[in-house]
Amino acid sequence: MSNSKLYKGSLNTIILKLLDEQGKMYGYEITQKVKLLTKGELKITEGALYPALHKLEAEGLLDVEVAKVDNRLRKYYKLTEQGEKETVNRLAELEEFIRSMQNLVNPDWSIN
Amino acid sequence: MSNSKLYKGSLNTIILKLLDEQGKMYGYEITQKVKLLTKGELKITEGALYPALHKLEAEGLLDVEVAKVDNRLRKYYKLTEQGEKETVNRLAELEEFIRSMQNLVNPDWSIN
DNA sequence: CAAATATACCTAAAAATCTTATGCATAAGA
DNA sequence: TCTTATGCATAAGATTTTTAGGTATATTTG
Numbered sequence: 001m002s003n004s005k006l007y008k009g010s011l012n013t014i015i016l017k018l019l020d021e022q023g024k025m026y027g028y029e030i031t032q033k034v035k036l037l038t039k040g041e042l043k044i045t046e047g048a049l050y051p052a053l054h055k056l057e058a059e060g061l062l063d064v065e066v067a068k069v070d071n072r073l074r075k076y077y078k079l080t081e082q083g084e085k086e087t088v089n090r091l092a093e094l095e096e097f098i099r100s101m102q103n104l105v106n107p108d109w110s111i112n
Numbered sequence: 113m114s115n116s117k118l119y120k121g122s123l124n125t126i127i128l129k130l131l132d133e134q135g136k137m138y139g140y141e142i143t144q145k146v147k148l149l150t151k152g153e154l155k156i157t158e159g160a161l162y163p164a165l166h167k168l169e170a171e172g173l174l175d176v177e178v179a180k181v182d183n184r185l186r187k188y189y190k191l192t193e194q195g196e197k198e199t200v201n202r203l204a205e206l207e208e209f210i211r212s213m214q215n216l217v218n219p220d221w222s223i224n
Numbered sequence: 225c226a227a228a229t230a231t232a233c234c235t236a237a238a239a240a241t242c243t244t245a246t247g248c249a250t251a252a253g254a
Numbered sequence: 255t256c257t258t259a260t261g262c263a264t265a266a267g268a269t270t271t272t273t274a275g276g277t278a279t280a281t282t283t284g
Binding site: 010013014017018034037038039041042091094095096097098100101102103104105106 | 122125126129130146149150151153154203206207208209210212213214215216217218
Binding site: 121138139140141144158159162163166181182184185186187 | 230231232233234235236241242
């Protein structure tokens, strides 16, 4: 959507956060979950998601587990131990960033 | 810094917002203002800022006015009429985005 | 006073990240 | 049966940023 360009750089953190609270998820599920949680505001495209998942796996932050449901493939991802630690750090950074942006965009916001 | 990658896509909106509330600013001033407002969290690099300013000008959202202070050049930018309208739209989008991110990252946030 | 830092502009190459456009395959719904 | 939904994937292109330079003047510091 028109906003989609704004979340550049935060996709990885969003993935980690979702896996942290959901335990394990597969790619397609993540796209739907984000769409739902943001009421359609954010749409994770598959061209961005799958490479991101592969990269996080390569970095040792995610583990994969392949499953077959209804004769269709699913790749479940979950956080590794290292992934859990990283998630804490990245979430803290993202929260700080969001606060900074709030403060820039609308300083009165925090008083709401 | 470590967070800097997170604000991808929002630089233009930040510029517009600052010009909206400050009236007119020059490039270097913008970098310092952002550093100040975010307590060093966000650092606008010049390699990103100047091309962004030139682009916004080319799009007709900004006007320039050159000045010489202490024998040094300054290029003051201010919003055009069209720029003011665009600022309203982009700010609304950015706020929506921030709300979405808050909801994803920390749903309890809004109750603070 | 010399050197470093701050102020002030700029650009180009590279890196990072995302969109768009495909491709393949199965299941479900119209 | 045709379209939509589910599920994976990659490649080319676009966008945006970092990094790394460049030029020049003013101020501060040792």
